[in-house]
Amino acid sequence: MTMLPVKDLQERSDRHPKPSDIKFQYGTAGFRTLGKTLDSVLFRVGVLAALRSKKLDGKTIGVMVTASHNPEPDNGVKLVDPRGEMLESSWEAHATALANAPNSVAFVAAVDELVKATKIDLSIPARVVYARDTRPTGPQLIAALKDGLEAIKAEYRDAGVTTTPVLHYLVRTINTKGTKDSYGKDTEEGYLTKLSDAFKKLLAGKPTPPPLLIDCANGVGALMAERFKGYLGDIFNINLVNADLHTPGALNNSCGADFVKVNQKLPPSITLQPGQRACSLDGDADRLMYYYADERGQFHMLDGDKITTLVASYIVELVKASGLDEQIKVGVIQTAYANGSSTKYLSERLPVKCVPTGVKHLHHAAEQYDVGVYFEANGHGTVLFSPAAQELISSHKPSTALTNLKNIIDVINQTVGDALSDAFLVEAILAQKSFSGVEWDSLYCDLPNRLVKVVVSDRNAFKTEDAERRLVSPPSLQAKVDELVRKYEGGRSFVRPSGTEDVVRVYAEAATRAEADELAFSVAGLVYDEAGGDPSQRPKEFL
Ligand SMILES: CC(=O)N[C@H]1[C@@H](OP(=O)(O)O)O[C@H](CO)[C@@H](O)[C@@H]1O
């Protein structure tokens, strides 16, 4: 029977001591905090990833080192399961347990416990592929990760500095290589070729779209977008802004998808000509925000809900035109943050489901449909085609619509939200439909909305139900929220604890900007007071 390499594990673990004052938690976005505090976590994640691989018969597990849209000093790490999806949730607790063992002895004991509890056969080889974004703490954290992988004798592949969606793609392609489910070539070049070929086919014969301005958040998306240029030829031009990978502190600073969504405005580094369309990626290029300037030069945001609407409507059209609408049902998955107007527009046409925040919930729900379209309002999302739907599409009688549908499938990264793939998807649809930003935007009109953070002493006191749309605790708070909402015609508001920050989030929407703000700040004030917030620290905008 193969035993744990206890001595090596312990000795190497001693080189990566856990900071005694930090409690780590594997949350919605994996482990995420100040990069310089994560050395022990990365070492232990190396061991954990190898154990997960052994547990899954030696399938390759992915490890991505990134903190996405967070400030540059932050970093983080996420595990990717064999089909390119997020780590199975039951393992999140194992990750947390290993990360918090106070010293190397306790760590080895925790590893041993995990091996026994989950019945891992240690003789099975472990395989891991890892990558990192451009953060300055990345190289050192990767070194710690490698130390963990070597301590447990895993085979590993370094995918270098690349985007989160490329790493997910690699995991899926490595694990499906040579099978009937092959998802493509298991290299970055394979990814670039697959997506760009499909995109070029969708654009063929259409007028060349104007060059697309891409705000790369001064992150790794800039590298990937630059690489795409070589594959797109002159059929589609992209102009990169915020593609500075050298200036310290530039990453996500006043730019990127999160900046645009939160502030509902252009990054100060960008000016748009009337009619011009552009988009922003986040720091690891898995989120996308679109926007355009109207003929008066005014900014309009096209967020994840607008992307859902465009994409779902187009896929429905193609399915129908291919004569497959009886067999293939398209559904949409949203969270409570989806703009009420988008939900109304979509529900009048398609099945729409609301799930709790976090991509894993959306992804799982999307798997229940033949074609599941999901985007969080903040621009993270993709489209999933069930194996049966793909089979039907590939064997059905050829037509232009069917060819377009096949190319749409290939331009999409089904493993996870992928900003560049999503941007090509959007551009392909706009070209196919001869839509400008204005026509896309006109499908429905967003309700003004406001998202507010409330700092409370204990966010775990906030519990929700109904896909996070209603509070069950603290008791009676929901009734008070309802009372405030009733004052606003068409108003909606909900309160939930964040899964990634130590805050409670309040969302509100209403018929006018002033009303949405007033409702959001009234609910925020209510939450602050009910949660025992210090009156002297009460934010002045709270009502
Ligand atoms: C309102 C909002 O944008 N919430 C984000 C944020 O989650 P919170 O649980 O709200 O902190 O980070 C998640 C991970 O990136 C993302 O999935 C989600 O959409």
Ligand SMILES: [Mg+2]
């Ligand atoms: Mg991201």
